[in-house]
Amino acid sequence: MQQRIGVGLIGTGYMGKCHALAWNSVRPVFGDGPKPRLVHLAEVDANIAARRADEFGFERSTGDWRQLIADPEVEVVSITTPNAFHADMAVAALEAGKHVWCEKPMAVTLDDAERMEAAAWASGKVAVLGYNYIQGPMVRLIGDLLAAGRIGRVNHVRLEMDEDFMADPGAPFGLKSLAESGYGAIDDFGVHPLSLLQVLLGPVRRVMAHLSKPYAERPVQSGGRRAVETHDVASILFEMDNEVSGVMALSRTAWGRKGRIALQIFGSAGTIVFDQERFNEVQIYEAGEGATAGFRTVLAGPQHPPYDRFIPAPGHGLGFNDLKIIECHELLRAIRGEPARVIDFTTGLAIERTVHAMAQSHRESRWVEV
Amino acid sequence: MQQRIGVGLIGTGYMGKCHALAWNSVRPVFGDGPKPRLVHLAEVDANIAARRADEFGFERSTGDWRQLIADPEVEVVSITTPNAFHADMAVAALEAGKHVWCEKPMAVTLDDAERMEAAAWASGKVAVLGYNYIQGPMVRLIGDLLAAGRIGRVNHVRLEMDEDFMADPGAPFGLKSLAESGYGAIDDFGVHPLSLLQVLLGPVRRVMAHLSKPYAERPVQSGGRRAVETHDVASILFEMDNEVSGVMALSRTAWGRKGRIALQIFGSAGTIVFDQERFNEVQIYEAGEGATAGFRTVLAGPQHPPYDRFIPAPGHGLGFNDLKIIECHELLRAIRGEPARVIDFTTGLAIERTVHAMAQSHRESRWVEV
């Protein structure tokens, strides 16, 4: 009687496990929609695939992702492999008539991203990207407040995204320092604040970027040192369609920052401040409150959907993995044809174009239109 | 080939859903232990039971909890009903040879709590209480730091637990204002900070309590007003076995506090500060750091087990429901006979005795030994 949906998952690393958890929890949390049936799990190593399938609750597993895509019982495919594989997998899945849930960023090259977006259009299937930070209840609240004009007309925005996993200059040269992994901070990180910008305030019109290498070289495990090819730090000026000016700073070498995505939105009647490291909180300042004006620290609670689906009491806190459950629920809504809060491949492509414009701006030392 | 464990769940409210989520996620998160098989779900209304069983992934359901306990495939029973029902259900489950996972507080009366504890001893089964706050990675870190002597010998402790769900004086008279629901803040709330004290610093030796009623009366839905029988606010002095003095303040009428459990531990070489509203953080001050001495705000990360089982990257944040997943995992460890971080019925009874000592202290206006 109840509807079910067959799920395939490719990849079982950080994000693979995160998707698996979401697929397990989405129905107990939300209590609606089709019941996910965890059908097929793919991982390069077939043994690991089998073990993870058992842990994650998948019915079968494979060492060959094409088998998963060929599985007729799989209706939606989670892609959580390294970025360079996204395009081939997503395109294959879409061509096989599956919905696709692909981790961000879309792809390393703009060509690949364009190919993915074209395949999505051609397939008529739902194809969304794993931009989980847009799903937080407080990010939704920010969107609601902006829409309601609570801080008036926005005129200036500041974004920062910082972590410190590349901050140690003595850490060995790795994949992320290779040009083939991408540009560095702007694609590895920049896409996240860009996804927030997109959802909250719309597209970026032009950018002026400055990329830098805090450490010109890194030690190679086998001895010696190797020149770093990517830029761990980026500073960007930008303009948006709606006359909003902005500044963005990104760093993978920011000691002490662990998951910071800081947002400051200034409007004609107030200011909103947010930091993903405390994503169950948002700060809002509203003009006109006299002697008791101040930034109000709002704690997430059931009045901030969909927090209420997780916990009925306020201030108890959602976790990072919960954001993925919300995202999974939005994906299911999109599949059912309902309005959904997702970044589809078309919007995702716009984000990619912004990143490539940043890279071009840095190379040519000038403003570049997106 | 793999081991399974049959789960029964009684109650589908706030905590019932929380247990269901934990049972669904514990294996994908931890990847070890027996695979929970969600066998039987009980709820007063059989229709709701059926619907929730479908949502939560249970195989069958019932409107009669005794059927669930009689189910031979159920090996462990989650009890998440109102406190007054805990004793009968827990005792029945234990007598039927099931392990029991019962929400806190144990029971409304000390008699009931003692009956539960005796049943646990008699059964030889695992019987633990749902004190989830002891499971947070930063609470574990606090324990590790104390054990390592990082703040020296502890001499003074302050605890606060505050929410505001009873803060509105215009909110109608409800169950929590009736004496039959218990004393008020000390049992509804006090058990949580007591569970933290117990785990981190040991048992309370004697207490001096002052209970108060911020609102002597509350409006009755049908008109008129009714005298409040419970104490929404409590202030307590206490001494611990190890010469530690302390103060505890509890309020269900603390406007603006949503899930605050604040802890300050002072030692001869430093101080630790924690607040559950930001439970992915802890603050530590260590003596002897010269001109840069200060409280360090530590963000939870994979170096703070079992955070790493949820997310490999630091600073991304666990959620309240994740604490229950950890608790579920500890329960499974206890069932397997492994050392586990749980509050069993014996320790739970000690906490209950402390609460009843507080009530007595208030009545008799004197220090009471626990």
Next chain:
Amino acid sequence: MQQRIGVGLIGTGYMGKCHALAWNSVRPVFGDGPKPRLVHLAEVDANIAARRADEFGFERSTGDWRQLIADPEVEVVSITTPNAFHADMAVAALEAGKHVWCEKPMAVTLDDAERMEAAAWASGKVAVLGYNYIQGPMVRLIGDLLAAGRIGRVNHVRLEMDEDFMADPGAPFGLKSLAESGYGAIDDFGVHPLSLLQVLLGPVRRVMAHLSKPYAERPVQSGGRRAVETHDVASILFEMDNEVSGVMALSRTAWGRKGRIALQIFGSAGTIVFDQERFNEVQIYEAGEGATAGFRTVLAGPQHPPYDRFIPAPGHGLGFNDLKIIECHELLRAIRGEPARVIDFTTGLAIERTVHAMAQSHRESRWVEV
């Protein structure tokens, strides 16, 4: 043409310098009132007295405080000597027809405090105590908010005062560990939160105190160890006249706390939170703000008098010494017969009685009426 007032200052330590700074700045800051003429400065060592008089801008100096009191040009006497000297000096000054500005606490013994208060009444002169923390603009704002009913009817209060200058167990035995210095935390510190309570919410009616010694002994400089006679830590329950319950915690051994005086005031319509370590801020939560309810962090500015007398721009911050300038201005207002925000000897005596009631409560292990 302009009115002048002759000032005498006894003591040139921490508070002596603080008074000297206030006397130098009060007129440039406020631009009103009599012009202080710094006439006479007394210090035990006449040479130091002369040097400080030169630095602080006093006309003459003495090694004998009685000479200062005998000086006909001195109209008001600042007393900043150790507590044990307050009574003799204040009584002598009052009997000589001088106004008195005496540092807190009033005296070590209740007898002395009573003697001082009687002398004040007999003299008809202005006699106020140096409770500077009541002068902060945000403490005034709290008073205004309470008076305006912004958080409704207050029902519960928590106070903490903590510093760490006695926190090192290896620090040598000193004056503050001797019984002749007083009780310990309750008189050394407790008077400050009591002054805030008094000004904001009125007098304390009864207390239940528990005092403790984190370190039973301290090393003596000459070798060996000596039993500590005072209590560095105190935990107190209290009730106020207006049915407000409260809890107070005090520590001179709280590592990491440098000047913390934390205040939480809970009312039927909101909550106010303050910490002296960030005394240019106050937090207020007001019920009824819907999805954006939260604690508002208000920064001191010119809308919070008398901040505007110091700086016309908001958020720039007053300092600790500025509080003394405000206090000096209030003293001058009192001398001119204007309504003034001061703690006079009568109110100061009530605070002393509360401290002694705490000590008695601890000794007798029972509630004591003030």
Next chain:
Amino acid sequence: MQQRIGVGLIGTGYMGKCHALAWNSVRPVFGDGPKPRLVHLAEVDANIAARRADEFGFERSTGDWRQLIADPEVEVVSITTPNAFHADMAVAALEAGKHVWCEKPMAVTLDDAERMEAAAWASGKVAVLGYNYIQGPMVRLIGDLLAAGRIGRVNHVRLEMDEDFMADPGAPFGLKSLAESGYGAIDDFGVHPLSLLQVLLGPVRRVMAHLSKPYAERPVQSGGRRAVETHDVASILFEMDNEVSGVMALSRTAWGRKGRIALQIFGSAGTIVFDQERFNEVQIYEAGEGATAGFRTVLAGPQHPPYDRFIPAPGHGLGFNDLKIIECHELLRAIRGEPARVIDFTTGLAIERTVHAMAQSHRESRWVEV
């Protein structure tokens, strides 16, 4: 016997009063150096000049600043008039053989600033600018930490300066919206973060600026609206000599920000974070602290000179006006030929050149070398 120094003060507004307070307090606070003799005060309106002279403690007053400069008893001149007057006054004072203490920014035009700097060189007198934020004890601590390599080699810096006095779009068109007042945020505000950069990390090498007008027009008091000529918001990329990249954001229309000057300095071994709104604190993160790594919040205390000259106890807090007292003391040190922490006219000119380079960069939409 003791040395005195004759002081003249031009201007009695916000900064005039601040200078007056500093001249009154510098000796009582520091207890060394020459004793300032407050000789002459000038203000456009002679009556106001007389009144303020009385309040501030100056011996005589004038409505004509040239008389003050001609006064042979004046040895050092404080200039606190609107920026457009700085050049004429400073040059006249220097030519008359006086030392000069001039408020920031130097001047509206680069020509004027150059003229001032030339006059300083020609005079051989001390000429310093009122960059008070460099004087905070925590800013000094930052400098010490950087010098000691505590965060390794700096590679990236972020600066923000925000206030909200222009944030109301309904506020009438005023002087600060006129082109003759300067560029807007970059000179009105930008000079402050630039002064911190200069003192902590050295000069800026090149800039890429984007200026914007949040409100294109403002209402005119007499009716109608007028086009705004200055830029209230600025976003700037910059590079420093030492391979440090940076980003700076400035806003006079940032609702809720009152005196924010936020600084984030990222190095190869740690991070330092500072905000002027809480200038008695600094945050430092140091790599290599394991499971308890975190940002340490350091409270200003006597271990952070010259805090100890104001208050012997830590955590009690300096105020904004205290920074000016420190600055005054540094000026006196410079006059005595001692090493001093000041921004002299030469360094000030470098800051001005940076601001003008920003304006040019915006106009020409390209990177500009300073």
